[in-house]
Amino acid sequence: MPALGAEVKNISKKMGAATALRGVSLQFESGRVHGIIGPNGAGKTTLMRCLAGLLRADEGEVVYSLDGRRLSSARAKEITGYFPQEPSLYPDLSCMEHLLFFRDLYNINRSDFETRSRELLAATGMAPFAARAAGKLSGGMYKKLGLMCVLLNRPSLLLLDEPTIGVDPLSRRQLWDLIYKFAGESMTVIITTSYMDEAAACAKVHALDEGRALAAGTPAELRARFHTDNFADIFLQNG
Amino acid sequence: MSVFLRRVRLIALKEYKHILRDPFTLAVALLLPLLFVLFFGFIIDLDYKHIPLVVRDNDQSPLSRRFLRQLSAAGYFDLAPAHGMLAAQAALRRNDTAGVLVIKKDFGKNIMKGDFTAPARAQLLLDGSDNTKAAMAQAYMTGALLKINADFTRLYHADAAAANPDALVRTRFLFNPELNSRWFIVPALNTVIIGFLAIVLTALTVAREWENGSMELLLSTPVRAAEIVLGKLIPYFTLTLFDVLAVFVLSLYVFGIPFLGSFVLFTFACCVYITGALALGLVISVITRNQQAAIQFAFAAGLLPSFIFSGFIFPVENMPLFFRIFTGLFPQRWFLSLSRSMFLSEASFAALAGPMAGIIIFAGVMVFAAVKKLKTDVEP
Numbered sequence: 001m002p003a004l005g006a007e008v009k010n011i012s013k014k015m016g017a018a019t020a021l022r023g024v025s026l027q028f029e030s031g032r033v034h035g036i037i038g039p040n041g042a043g044k045t046t047l048m049r050c051l052a053g054l055l056r057a058d059e060g061e062v063v064y065s066l067d068g069r070r071l072s073s074a075r076a077k078e079i080t081g082y083f084p085q086e087p088s089l090y091p092d093l094s095c096m097e098h099l100l101f102f103r104d105l106y107n108i109n110r111s112d113f114e115t116r117s118r119e120l121l122a123a124t125g126m127a128p129f130a131a132r133a134a135g136k137l138s139g140g141m142y143k144k145l146g147l148m149c150v151l152l153n154r155p156s157l158l159l160l161d162e163p164t165i166g167v168d169p170l171s172r173r174q175l176w177d178l179i180y181k182f183a184g185e186s187m188t189v190i191i192t193t194s195y196m197d198e199a200a201a202c203a204k205v206h207a208l209d210e211g212r213a214l215a216a217g218t219p220a221e222l223r224a225r226f227h228t229d230n231f232a233d234i235f236l237q238n239g
Numbered sequence: 240m241s242v243f244l245r246r247v248r249l250i251a252l253k254e255y256k257h258i259l260r261d262p263f264t265l266a267v268a269l270l271l272p273l274l275f276v277l278f279f280g281f282i283i284d285l286d287y288k289h290i291p292l293v294v295r296d297n298d299q300s301p302l303s304r305r306f307l308r309q310l311s312a313a314g315y316f317d318l319a320p321a322h323g324m325l326a327a328q329a330a331l332r333r334n335d336t337a338g339v340l341v342i343k344k345d346f347g348k349n350i351m352k353g354d355f356t357a358p359a360r361a362q363l364l365l366d367g368s369d370n371t372k373a374a375m376a377q378a379y380m381t382g383a384l385l386k387i388n389a390d391f392t393r394l395y396h397a398d399a400a401a402a403n404p405d406a407l408v409r410t411r412f413l414f415n416p417e418l419n420s421r422w423f424i425v426p427a428l429n430t431v432i433i434g435f436l437a438i439v440l441t442a443l444t445v446a447r448e449w450e451n452g453s454m455e456l457l458l459s460t461p462v463r464a465a466e467i468v469l470g471k472l473i474p475y476f477t478l479t480l481f482d483v484l485a486v487f488v489l490s491l492y493v494f495g496i497p498f499l500g501s502f503v504l505f506t507f508a509c510c511v512y513i514t515g516a517l518a519l520g521l522v523i524s525v526i527t528r529n530q531q532a533a534i535q536f537a538f539a540a541g542l543l544p545s546f547i548f549s550g551f552i553f554p555v556e557n558m559p560l561f562f563r564i565f566t567g568l569f570p571q572r573w574f575l576s577l578s579r580s581m582f583l584s585e586a587s588f589a590a591l592a593g594p595m596a597g598i599i600i601f602a603g604v605m606v607f608a609a610v611k612k613l614k615t616d617v618e619p
Contacts, residue, residue, distance in 0.1 A: 016619065052459050054617045078461045088456035092260045093253070104249040105460050107242055146456075 003188040004156035005030035011060030020046035022211040033183050035202030036192040043211040044192040048161045052082040081155030083146045085162040091135025106153040120148040140171025160191040196231035207234050250470020272432045272482040292316045293327045293336040300347030309387050315379040338365040425490045426582035427551050430575040433516050435541035437479045441520030442537035449528040464613040479513045500581030512574045515602030521609040544569035573597030
């Protein structure tokens, strides 16, 4: 299946008394790795939840397109994989039990599961830990397991909310390698991060601050536009 | 198998794993019912026996002593002689006795005469500060006197009808001939166990998923609300049904309670009642999304109706009109009525139809509410 494209059109969202998103419009072209950067409280998680169909925008809309055709939110949800920022796995279930659970949840046939799980376990180096409970994994391994669970369905749109937060530098590198291994023509990746150095690894960067979209472009375009090599300067100049 | 059923089975299997790996949940689910049965079946006994009673025998005749021997043999009273009325009153003040029985002079002589214009007299003074105990003691005394009167009439040829017109009225208690309170309480235990335990068990399950963050990941998949609700209900349903059947077996073989109704109908009623209670727990869990709040709501929703509004301890018929109607909202009231009827009488289906409809409607409404209230998003 080809990669899924998404367009956020002027969405606003209030979370309680606070306004998390204020008229944000962003274009996520299919088949690319998009990075959403911004400090804490910028509205990244709210935006990701809107893209995952877990929050409804108060104003505006999210439009999904597959091969140039508009797709309903319900259909898009079936081919979207989302891994939240907060711990969201079952601490008492082992890695393999998680994979089997998501296999049945996504209705993946046994032969496809065998191939994909073997490939994912090898790529993440998690094969020796397949029987270990998620609650007993290190931070990096926990994130890798989460990523494996959502990648098992070969989603056309992969949403990763701060997957590298609290992860050691080596595991961060491995996670990025994994993302690039699967990203491409059949998978669009949208990843949020508050590590500015990770923005350079994305094909397109979207800067978000205080619920507003500040800028979007390739890393080179943003460097040229803001005359800086450090993406943090975008927010400092805006402040 | 359809995708729907496959996902329901998947969620149920996952839930089974959580239960089996969580010793606390397992202990609560399996040990709590046994504790309930032991507590209510053995410890709480509304039949007062061996009530201490001080006796002042002012007659000291062979007949007054025979009367006291027969009274003591009935087993309800432990008699202790008092040397003078002052000692008897002191025993009452010290709370050493539930009452004082005073036998008047000429007690024996009047019995021998058999003259109803000059009956044998005795006075029973009871400590009214515990009105339940006093009422029970009075009832036991009346019962014992009826029997002793009959014996004395037979032995001393007195005119029974003249001496005691009440003795002509013969009371017979149906379904529970000895008015054994255990027969009354044990059949109601399933009502309390399900009505409380089932709600608490499921009240934690969805709230726990919200708290450990797994609900957000689960809801991002194509899984539907009905699949989650049914998947969550099934493991706790089997666990609670096991509890109910364990209590049923204990009721029959440990407490010796008769079961005269239809076992098939009883099992069906249990299944419906369990489903309603579990679904109510889910509704609480879905709304609160927080284990602490869920458990507090579950205690309120489970304990109050099970103990107060069900008729378990306080008869619904004696409640004011508003509460008689209000208790109808709670399935505990209907199931308790079903359970007692099916244990102790061969009630017809027509007699059980009303309460059965009550629990079926409640279960249906609760399952519908759980599915409707379980949002498939993370909106607050």
